[in-house]
Amino acid sequence: xxxxxxxxxxxxxxxxxxxxxxxxxxxxxxxxxxxxxxxxxxxxxxxxxxxxxxxxxxxxxxxxxxxxxxxxxxxxxxxxxxxxxxxxxxxxxxxxx
Numbered sequence: 551x552x553x554x555x556x557x558x559x560x561x562x563x564x565x566x567x568x569x570x571x572x573x574x575x576x577x578x579x580x581x582x583x584x585x586x587x588x589x590x591x592x593x594x595x596x597x598x599x600x601x602x603x604x605x606x607x608x609x610x611x612x613x614x615x616x617x618x619x620x621x622x623x624x625x626x627x628x629x630x631x632x633x634x635x636x637x638x639x640x641x642x643x644x645x646x647x
Contacts, residue, residue: 591645598642605635 579585594601609632616625 591642595642595646598639598646601642602636602639605632605639608632608635 577585577589580589608628612625612629612632615621616629
């Protein structure tokens with residue numbers, strides 16, 4: 551019990567430093583077009599793995615549907631869409647570093 555209390559006190563002592571870092575990292579331009587778009591792009595970059603997975607899943611479905619002698623007319627359009635999604639994911643991953 552004593553060590554838990556000490557941990558809580560140590561964390562409490564660090565709160566001003568943590569808060570200072572959060573304030574320094576916060577964007578003051580979040581409600582401007584440029585700031586909002588920058589935040590949106592960061593969020594997309596953070597989700598780039600899921601975006602890529604969605605594109606790859608679509609590609610897999612297209613390969614299967616397109617392997618038939620007379621595939622659905624949507625196959626070509628969806629193939630283009632999958633390529634675009636994977637391309638966007640690649641750009642977002644590059645932005646993320």
